[in-house]
Amino acid sequence: MSEAPNYIVKGATGDWEIVVGLEVHAQVTAKAKLFSGASTEFGAEPNAQVSLVDAAMPGMLPVINGECARQAVRTGLAIDAQINKWSRFDRKNYFYPDLPQGYQISQLYHPIVGEGHLDIELDDGTKKRIGIERIHLEQDAGKSVHDLHPSMSYVDLNRCGCALMEIVSRPDIRSPAEAGAYVAGLRQLLRYVGSCDGNMDEGSMRADVNVSVRKAGQPFGTRTETKNVNSVRFIMLAVEHEARRQVDLIESGGTVIQETRLFDPGSGTTRAMRGKEDAHDYRYFPDPDLLPLVFDDAFIAQCRGSLPELPAAKRARYESTLGLSPYLAAVLSAEKETADWFETALAATAAKVGQPVTEVALRVANFVSTDLFGALKKLGKEIGDSPVSPDALAELLALAADGTLSGPLVKQVFEAMLETREGAASIVEQRGLKQVSDTGAIDAAIQTVMDANPEKVAEYRSGKDKLFGFFVGQVMRAMAGKAAPGVVNDRLKALLEV
Ligand code: ADP
Ligand code: MG
Numbered sequence: 256m257s258e259a260p261n262y263i264v265k266g267a268t269g270d271w272e273i274v275v276g277l278e279v280h281a282q283v284t285a286k287a288k289l290f291s292g293a294s295t296e297f298g299a300e301p302n303a304q305v306s307l308v309d310a311a312m313p314g315m316l317p318v319i320n321g322e323c324a325r326q327a328v329r330t331g332l333a334i335d336a337q338i339n340k341w342s343r344f345d346r347k348n349y350f351y352p353d354l355p356q357g358y359q360i361s362q363l364y365h366p367i368v369g370e371g372h373l374d375i376e377l378d379d380g381t382k383k384r385i386g387i388e389r390i391h392l393e394q395d396a397g398k399s400v401h402d403l404h405p406s407m408s409y410v411d412l413n414r415c416g417c418a419l420m421e422i423v424s425r426p427d428i429r430s431p432a433e434a435g436a437y438v439a440g441l442r443q444l445l446r447y448v449g450s451c452d453g454n455m456d457e458g459s460m461r462a463d464v465n466v467s468v469r470k471a472g473q474p475f476g477t478r479t480e481t482k483n484v485n486s487v488r489f490i491m492l493a494v495e496h497e498a499r500r501q502v503d504l505i506e507s508g509g510t511v512i513q514e515t516r517l518f519d520p521g522s523g524t525t526r527a528m529r530g531k532e533d534a535h536d537y538r539y540f541p542d543p544d545l546l547p548l549v550f551d552d553a554f555i556a557q558c559r560g561s562l563p564e565l566p567a568a569k570r571a572r573y574e575s576t577l578g579l580s581p582y583l584a585a586v587l588s589a590e591k592e593t594a595d596w597f598e599t600a601l602a603a604t605a606a607k608v609g610q611p612v613t614e615v616a617l618r619v620a621n622f623v624s625t626d627l628f629g630a631l632k633k634l635g636k637e638i639g640d641s642p643v644s645p646d647a648l649a650e651l652l653a654l655a656a657d658g659t660l661s662g663p664l665v666k667q668v669f670e671a672m673l674e675t676r677e678g679a680a681s682i683v684e685q686r687g688l689k690q691v692s693d694t695g696a697i698d699a700a701i702q703t704v705m706d707a708n709p710e711k712v713a714e715y716r717s718g719k720d721k722l723f724g725f726f727v728g729q730v731m732r733a734m735a736g737k738a739a740p741g742v743v744n745d746r747l748k749a750l751l752e753v
Contacts, residue, residue, distance in 0.1 A: 262430030264468065266502045271468045273498045274475055275428035277490070278463040279441060280483075281330075281420045281451035282395065283323045289394050289418035290317030290360065290545075297457050301400075301411040309416040311355035316544050323418040324548055326450035327367045327392050328558045330420060333448045333565055334387050336371025338555055343547040344392075347537045353397035353410050361421075363539045366391035367548060373424075373444065374567060375436040385437050386425030395419050414458075420451070426465070426475065431491040438462060438487050443566050447591045461485040464518075466497040467511070476501070477511045481525050484518045492523045500525070569594055577601075577616040586624050596638050596645055597623050603649030608656045618652060626666070630673050642676050643669070651679035659683065661690045663736040692739040697730070697746050700738065704729040705750070715751055726751065 264271040288295060291308035308315045331338050343365040346358040368390035376382050397415035401408045422441065428434050442460060445451040452459050461483045467476035479501070481493045501511050516525040564572075566588050573584035587597045601619045605612040627648070631641060643651075651668060654660045660668060660683065671682045683689055691697065704726060705712050715722040730743050 261471075262432070264498050264502050267506050270471065271498070271502045272471055273429055273431075273494065274426050274467045274469060274478070275430075275434050275494055276426035276465040276478075277424045277428065277434065277437060278465070278480075279422040279424075279438065280395075280461050280463075281422060281441075281445055281453075282459040283326045283392075283418035283420055284450055284452055285320060285322045285326065285418055287320050287322075288416040289320055289323050289392065291416055293416065295417050297454075297459075299413055301409070302413060305412040305415065309355075309412055311357070317360065317542075319545065319548065320418065323392060324367065325558060326418075326448075327390060327420050328550065328555060329448050329562060330422075330445065330450045331368030331371060331390055332555075332559050333444055333562060334368075334371035334373055334390075334422075336387065336390065337369035338550070339365065339367055339369055340550045340555075341365065341547055342367040342391075344542045344545045345539045346542050347393075347539055349537060351396060352408070353399050353412065353415065355397075355412070355415070359394050359396065360542055360545070361393035362391035364541075365547075373437060373440055375433060375440045377432055377436055383427075383433065385427045385433070388423045388425050390420050390422050393419050393421055426467075426478075431494040434464070434494045435487050435491040438490055442487075443589065447563055447566055449563075455485050455487070458485060462490050464490055464493045464497070466494055466501070468498050468501045468505070476505075477513050479511065479514055479516050479525075481516045481518050482528065489518060489520055489523075493518045493525055496524050563591060566591075573620075577613060577620070579616060579620050583617075583620045583624055586628075587620060590638075593623075593638050596641070600645035600648045603646050604652045607649050607653035610656075615652070615656075618656075619648075622648065622652065626669060630669070634673070642674075643672050647672060647678055654679055654683065658692070658739070659689055661737070661740055663731070664688055664690055667736060688737060690739050691734060691737045692742045694742060694746055697734070697738050697742055698750065700730050700733040701726075701743075701746055701750050704733055712751065723747065723751075 261272050264273060283289075285295060287293065288306070288309060291306040293306040293309055294304045296304065308317055328338055342362060344360050345363045347361045347363065348358040350357055366389040370389070371387045372384050373387060374382060374384050395414050395417040397410055397412040399408050399410055403409055424437065428437055442453040442455070445460070446453045455461065464481040464484050465478045466481070467478040469476045479497060481497060484490045484493050497516070504511060515528045517528045518525050569588040570584045573579045573588060574581060579587070588594045597620065600623060601612050601616060604615045604619050608615060627641065627643065631638060634642070636642075651660075651665060651672065654668070655662075655665045668679050668682050668688060671677070671686070672679060675682070708729070711722055711725065715726070726747050727743060730747065731738055
């Protein structure tokens with residue numbers, strides 16, 4: 256892989272390098288919480304989804320939700336990680352109003368997933384492998400709401416006990432752009448795997464951003480940790496701001512202290528929240544209410560078998576097997592739903608025109624990425640709600656392939672399909688939109704146009720070749736866009752040259 260050059264922060268004393276490690280919290284896609292049967296659905300009334308376990312009533316016992324463990328294992332396999340067949344839950348003790356248990360159940364010593372990695376690609380095409388240290392399962396806390404009452408805070412425990420995967424990167428990230436590419440790539444992967452919906456604005460995915468700076472060749476500097484940053488852009492801003500702040504601090508004689516900071520989206524800056532606690536402050540110990548998690552090979556094989564083709568592999572296949580450009584391959588594989596839609600349309604088109612998929616791939620890819628995406632954007636719809644189905648698109652493209660529809664007619668019929676949700680063939684039938692290649696009709700239209708523009712004909716004949724396009728346009732208009740362009744070209748040449 257070609258290495259990205261390290262990003263530099265200019266200081267008064269010279270150049271500084273940024274070192275970043277990200278701890279991403281991803282809410283596991285599961286109907287129930289990690290240790291209780293309460294629902295995890297987003298947007299419910301406050302405290303409508305709180306079981307006695309989540310509320311930490313005395314005597315309540317946690318029961319592991321197997322689906323959450325399965326999703327963590329699938330995620331681990333997707334980042335090529337070691338899956339730990341034996342893992343265990345620990346209690347991390349601390350007091351917080353939105354944590355009724357007084358401790359969070361997490362995995363400090365024996366996480367479910369060990370070392371893996373994610374390959375990222377920057378906008379300029381450089382690639383880099385980012386190490387992932389571990390993924391562990393833990394409970395989310397509830398939410399304190401401070402802005403609904405003038406003098407009191409409210410507590411909403413709906414999120415309390417939801418399963419999180421904490422995905423901890425190695426300090427391999429060296430720039431805001433790499434941090435952005437890592438989080439975007441991780442989000443894409445989780446969405447493909449189906450282990451997290453990646454909805455950052457609903458808090459389903461958020462990152463703790465660890466940043467330090469150093470002079471080239473020096474050991475790592477002291478890091479700060481900016482908590483709960485919830486968009487790719489904010490993560491990049493937090494890295495940039497925090498690195499700048501640390502360089503300025505060090506160069507003016509100060510020292511970076513290891514602390515927890517908060518990101519303020521309004522100003523794009525970070526501010527101190529609290530000093531960093533050490534692990535021993537939490538008095539971690541194995542949770543006595545839970546047995547260790549033990550997996551056999553068959554379970555892991557089953558998890559592996561349930562993974563879809565992952566984005567990197569899909570993208571490579573689109574390029575090498577389907578012959579798509581890197582751009583088209585990236586766009587069409589960006590989301591699993593889009594890729595599935597494209598592949599269904601591709602198979603259907605190939606079947607309808609009776610050609611191998613490799614022959615029609617570029618045509619389908621171009622149509623999906625320009626016409627369909629453009630239309631969906633205008634309609635404000637996701638591909639899952641497209642008014643035109645993959646089969647319907649295949650029918651349209653087949654009518655183009657067999658010469659029934661010219662390029663402009665394809666666009667017209669597609670517009671009508673978007674509006675009416677009807678099939679291409681029936682629209683062509685109803686509106687009489689078949690392409691006309693009959694030279695009699697085309698010659699007649701050409702004659703009409705020539706008769707109406709005698710000066711232009713004279714100019715053309717005296718050498719003003721550029722006027723040819725004008726005639727094509729006029730004839731097409733006269734025939735309501737239905738004339739076969741090839742035939743119009745041929746006949747115009749013949750009749751104008753006389
Ligand atoms: P802790 O357990 O105290 O949170 P870890 O060693 O697990 O600390 O590291 C947490 C995160 O901080 C990891 O993502 C890691 O890559 C990152 N990190 C560690 N050291 C540095 C550093 N010097 N600069 C930037 N990031 C760092
Ligand atoms: Mg940590």
